[in-house]
Amino acid sequence: MSLVLRNIHKHYGSVRANDGVDLEIAPGELHGLLGENGAGKSTLMKVVSGFIAADSGSIEFDGAPLGVASPRVALEHGIGMLHQDPLVFRPFSVLDNFLLGSAGGVLVDRKGGRSSLAEMAARYGFDFDPDADARSLTVGERQQLEITRLLWRGARVLILDEPTTGISEPQRVKLFAVLRQLAAERLIVIFVSHKLEEVEALCHRVTVMSRGRVVGRRELPTPRHDLVRLMFGDITLGGARPEVTLGDPALSLRGVAARTRGAPLHADLTVRRGEVLGLAGLEGSGQRTFLRLCAGLDPVGSGTIVIGGHDLAGKPYRRFLDAGVHYIPAGRLEEGLIAGLSVAEHFELVGPNRSFMVDRGAADTLAAERIAEFSIKGEAATTAEALSGGNQQRLLMAMAPDHPVLLLMEHPTRGLDLGSAQWVWDRMLRSRAGGTAIVFASSDLEELQRYSDRIAVFYEGRIIAVIPASTATSSSLGLLIGGVVS
């Protein structure tokens, strides 16, 4: 019942997403697939589960060759995959989603399905209301439902692509318990991640990918530094942050109150050129509103927002851009990039050439230069949604002006591996050395401490403390984030 992949190739233009991958996994094994952004993990798993066809190579499961061509055929052979992207659910009930794709078409046995769902849920300790609207489920609950569906359809290999993004801590604990149970039942579980600690906590063995190739395999446990080395080569982690002399105020808020329906916000604060201000707080405590106010994207109720010497409160977004404000949102594909447009077309949108006729040749040249300069793994013609998360972030940064007065970033490294995160910060610190003031929101305490000069802590729509990052500890920050002011 082993799963054997041999010499899998999948190329996108000149990008070798999978470049001769071999992998062998035994029944009952919890197998980790690690690798930095763009390493080719999702591509490989989509090949195995029939979502895309490989250019060449072979797959064998349980001794039989698998000419997998579609997810349906793959599942008939016992291979099911849970996707990295949020699962798309139809506006149907939980039960309908569970029955999706089962034999019988419109004549599915709903009564039997209902009892199967209850039976499966009980077996794995899940709790579903079969008649609830599936759209009301949390990401974690949708995931549980999809796992249940795949197992009920007979999956003997369960592939999970970064399943812990967006689920709660109790759901993660539950998920891990279920995956261990499945391995004990002799299933193969493939756990794709770039979170080392999760792979270490869960898996028996791990395969590390880089640039489309397998660069190492290990039995776990193995020392952490060994895995880091395999994933990233010999990069140095977090070099000391260079000192810069702070300049004039870049941003000054006085008595600002937001006029949004979401988190209300009240803020008084000044950030100087060359300064890095980190925004800490639970999600939805006002950090996002703060960034959007400073970017000119949310309406101001009262107060002043002075940027570059002018009060821009209530002024149109264009004035903020002209004042040198640049905002990079967290939702890379929802808010920052345009799905369907290529890398070159993104550069055309922001390029210096604002003439009426778009100069294709010039745009392609610019795109090629920028792709090289920002080490974007993709081509001029690659569409934004086809880039991996890390490469989408690189594209967003490549579209920013070189030295904005004020750079606003929301979760600049969320979902990125260590190498890409380091790259993003190198770029930001270079802008800072040129006099850019940086304001960023993050839920990663280590990132806040490492890169900020000061940290503003948000709680229920207010800044309840502004502390020097050098004196912050995770426990002191943790208390403030929870609203405890001593």
Ligand SMILES: Nc1ncnc2c1ncn2[C@@H]1O[C@H](COP(=O)(O)OP(=O)(O)OP(=O)(O)O)[C@@H](O)[C@H]1O
């Ligand atoms: N449909 C596509 N068209 C063009 N290029 C693609 C496509 N899908 C993936 N790629 C490219 O193939 C490479 C591997 O991407 P893949 O999504 O497999 O990486 P990954 O290891 O899953 O990364 P991440 O950790 O960011 O999810 C990347 O350079 C990506 O840009």
Ligand SMILES: [Mg+2]
């Ligand atoms: Mg992926």
